[in-house]
Amino acid sequence: MRKKMMFASDLDQTLIYSQRSFMNENLQETILPVEWFENRYISYMTANSISKLKQLSREVLFIPVTTRTKIQYQRINFAEYDIFFDYAVTSNGGTIFHKGIEDQEWSRQVSAACKNCLEAADLIQRFNEIRHPSWVHPDSGKMADNLFYYCLVERDMIPVVDLAAFKLWAKEKNWELSIQGRKLYLVPNSVNKKTAVQYIKGKEGIDCSLAAGDSLLDLDMLNTADFAVAPAHGELHSLRLQKLLDLERIHFTRQHGIKAGEEILDYVADSMSKDLVV
Structure with missing residues (x-):
């Protein structure tokens, strides 16, 4: 019997890329906007x-999984390419x-779980004690959704040193700190x-899950997937090179930048073919 499969993937710097990611690459193929x-x-x-991706989205349950806000996500146009x-x-x-x-039941579950984390206002107040215009853009800083x-x-x-100490303190208050490119994120646990993908997996009766991502915010999702892959760039790749985390079960690409997306x-397609029958 054919397995019911799911591919959950981060977007930025995993499947989609800014021009800065490939402007210095000597690419021989067509680049298309999304x-x-x-x-x-x-x-x-x-x-x-x-x-x-068009082919995969027809064969498995493809789920874009992003740190983007709702409005930022809606700028992406896969439909133009029949995805x-x-x-x-x-x-x-x-x-x-x-x-x-929007799945309202999921929103209620998230709201209830957030009660176990330090209030955002208190966390930001503590962060403001170490932030400085020399490294944090003065006009930046906002709550996302x-x-x-x-x-x-x-x-x-x-x-x-200061940020590492703050990160440890935040972790004790059930918040995660992650730096991706030029953005610093503070996210309640x-x-x-991971839990969003697991929720969908349960609703859809998925037998096998595949996941892709490049940052610390993707790590739990990758670790709970049956097959996991990350690009040879980004936060996870850096931690791997520094040997700061055990990432042995995650497959890393050979290529970096926009070619890593391919x-x-x-x-994912190869892993599907190897684990298709239950």
């Missing part, structure tokens, strides 16, 4: 990646869309991609 914002295209995939899906997870797991409508906080930072200027989709 996101339009402020009168310009800002995110892309290779034509090969789009073709591969469709029933579910999407945004707000780092805080929101689930099913056929374009009333679920988590993020701001823009200059990575080279971050006071590493109850708002996470390799991720090839790995």
Whole structure:
């Protein structure tokens, strides 16, 4: 009997890429836009990646899983390339869309779980004690969908010792700190991609799950998948090189940048073919 399979994937720097990610690459293939914002295209995939994702989305339950807010997610246009899906997870797991409508039961569960975490206002007040215009952009810093906080930072200027101490303190209060590119995220443990994906998995009776992602905020989702893959760039790859985490069960691509997206989709397709029958 054919297994019911699911592919849950992070978007930015995993499947879709900003121009900065490939502008210095000597690419020999077509790059296509997938996101339009402020009168310009800002995110892309290779034509090969789009073709591969289109095929996968017809064979398995494909779920975009992103830290983006609801509004930021809606800027992405997969439909232009005939890529469709029933579910999407945004707000780092805080929101689930099913056929374009928010799952209210999931929202109630997230709200209840957040009561076990320190109040966001208290966390931000503590963060403000160490933030400084030299490394945090003065006008940045906002709550995303009333679920988590993020701001823009200059990575080279971050006071590493102070931030490490704050990260440990936040962890004790059930919050996770993650830095992805130029953004610093503070996210309550109850708002996470893993539990959102597990919720969908249970509803849909999935037998086998595949997952892809590049950051610490993706790690639990990757660790609970049957097959997991990450690109050779980003936060997880950096932690792997530094040997700061045990990431042995996660497959890392050979290529980095936008070409890693193709390799991720090839790995997913290959893993599916190996584990298709129950």
